[in-house]
Amino acid sequence: MNIGDVADLSGLPAKTIRYYEDIGLVEPLRSANGYRSFRQSDVHKLAFLGRARALGFTIEDCRSLLKLYADTDRASAEVKQIAEEHLDRIDRKIAELTEMRATLSHLVDACAGDHRPNCPILADLAME
Amino acid sequence: MNIGDVADLSGLPAKTIRYYEDIGLVEPLRSANGYRSFRQSDVHKLAFLGRARALGFTIEDCRSLLKLYADTDRASAEVKQIAEEHLDRIDRKIAELTEMRATLSHLVDACAGDHRPNCPILADLAME
DNA sequence: ATAAGGGTTCCATTCACTGGAAGGTCAACA
DNA sequence: TGTTGACCTTCCAGTGAATGGAACCCTTAT
Numbered sequence: 001m002n003i004g005d006v007a008d009l010s011g012l013p014a015k016t017i018r019y020y021e022d023i024g025l026v027e028p029l030r031s032a033n034g035y036r037s038f039r040q041s042d043v044h045k046l047a048f049l050g051r052a053r054a055l056g057f058t059i060e061d062c063r064s065l066l067k068l069y070a071d072t073d074r075a076s077a078e079v080k081q082i083a084e085e086h087l088d089r090i091d092r093k094i095a096e097l098t099e100m101r102a103t104l105s106h107l108v109d110a111c112a113g114d115h116r117p118n119c120p121i122l123a124d125l126a127m128e
Numbered sequence: 129m130n131i132g133d134v135a136d137l138s139g140l141p142a143k144t145i146r147y148y149e150d151i152g153l154v155e156p157l158r159s160a161n162g163y164r165s166f167r168q169s170d171v172h173k174l175a176f177l178g179r180a181r182a183l184g185f186t187i188e189d190c191r192s193l194l195k196l197y198a199d200t201d202r203a204s205a206e207v208k209q210i211a212e213e214h215l216d217r218i219d220r221k222i223a224e225l226t227e228m229r230a231t232l233s234h235l236v237d238a239c240a241g242d243h244r245p246n247c248p249i250l251a252d253l254a255m256e
Numbered sequence: 257a258t259a260a261g262g263g264t265t266c267c268a269t270t271c272a273c274t275g276g277a278a279g280g281t282c283a284a285c286a
Numbered sequence: 287t288g289t290t291g292a293c294c295t296t297c298c299a300g301t302g303a304a305t306g307g308a309a310c311c312c313t314t315a316t
Contacts, residue, residue, distance in 0.1 A: 002293080002294075003293090003294075004292090004293065004294080013273090013274085014294090015273075015274060015275085016272085016273065016274085018295095018296095019272075019273060019274090023272090033280085033281060033282085033294080033295095034280080034281085034294080034295060035281080035293090035294055035295080036294085036295090044254070047255065048253050048254050048255075051252075051253050051255070052253050053272090054228075055228050055231060055232055055253075056225070056228045056232075058271080058272090059271080059272065065250065065253065068247075068250065069250050069253070069254060071245075072245055073245060074245050074247070075242065075243045075244065075245065076239050076240050076241055076242060076243075076244055076245060076246060076247035076249075077241045077242055077243065079239065079247045079249050079250055080236060080239045080240075080241035080247070080249065081241075083232060083235060083236045083239070083249050084236055086232065087229065087232050087233055087236060090225050090228055090229050090232065091229070093225055094222060094225050094226065094229065097184070097218050097221055097222050097225070098222065100182075100183050100184045100218055101215065101218050101219070101222065103183060104183055104184075104211060104214065104215050104218065105215060107211060108208060108211050108212055108215060111204050111207065111208045111211070112204050112208075113204055113205045113208035113209075114203065114204060114205055115203045115204075115205065116203065116204055117199075117200055117201060117202050117203065117204060118204060119196075119202070119204035119207045119208075121204075121207050121208065121211050122193065122196065122197050122207055124179075125176050125179050125180050125183075125193065125197070126172070126176055126197060127175065127176075127179070130262075130263075131262090131263075132261095132262065132263080141304090141305085142263090143304075143305060143306085144303085144304065144305085146264090146265095147303075147304060147305090151303090161263080161264095161311085161312060161313085162263080162264065162311080162312085163262090163263055163264080163312080164263085164264090181303090186302080186303090187302075187303065187304095
């Protein structure tokens with residue numbers, strides 16, 4: 001299969017698939033004409049990557065997850081640890097954003113948003 | 129004032145302050161020895177930037193906010209619009225993360241996390 | 257004289273792509 | 287057979303917002 005078909009099947013842009021080969025996440029074969037030739041297993045791997053990335057795992061997480069997936073002797077504890085660390089990252093990020101949101105929405109509510117220059121948002125940023 | 133003092137006062141790393149000068153957010157004077165010489169107004173501006181960045185505004189937002197702050201004829205509506213757009217970005221990001229979190233936490237709960245290879249997390253990623 | 261602790265510039269790296277240029281390959285159609 | 291258009295290839299540069307490091311200059315104290 002050529003890269004365009006794989007892009008359609010996996011939902012990943014061709015550019016991204018080439019990038020994933022670059023950094024060693026997939027190793028498609030090559031046809032005589034130099035085109036990448038993807039096996040069914042490559043397509044499967046790329047779909048796996050797409051879903052892992054959609055869950056926010058980093059590329060390095062994905063690399064580890066793929067390795068664990070390929071290792072039938074893995075301990076599920078290893079997978080779970082990666083996922084739990086990622087869950088923590090997400091929770092911290094949500095907490096950070098939620099705090100920003102609270103402050104910001106408070107300021108937005110306080111701002112008249114009309115033609116006059118007086119503005120509590122700027123006042124807060126300037127610590128006036 | 130030298131950059132180190134300003135870094136201490138504003139809470140921004142010296143590297144970041146140099147970067148902000150690079151991209152035209154501040155324009156400190158220079159002493160005879162070539163050192164940056166920060167006025168009170170520069171320090172104030174940098175503190176403003178630090179707070180705006182802490183609220184998650186982009187650098188370009190910060191540039192606009194600084195311009196509005198300097199313009200005593202501004203309409204508060206302009207400030208409010210920037211803040212509201214940012215609030216939307218934050219809300220979208222929180223929604224995205226919350227959805228990731230839900231899926232991921234579901235998978236983590238389903239995973240035994242022991243020495244056995246069976247793993248619902250990998251199974252889900254592989255769409256098995 | 258020299259050492260410590262400032263400061264300076266410039267270049268490379270981060271993360272995960274994405275855009276674009278320049279060019280090779282292939283299938284279909286006139 | 288020629289050519290068009292849709293593929294494919296590689297390589298280089300840019301994104302955002304810094305951060306790390308090298309190599310070097312300035313100031314002050316010992």
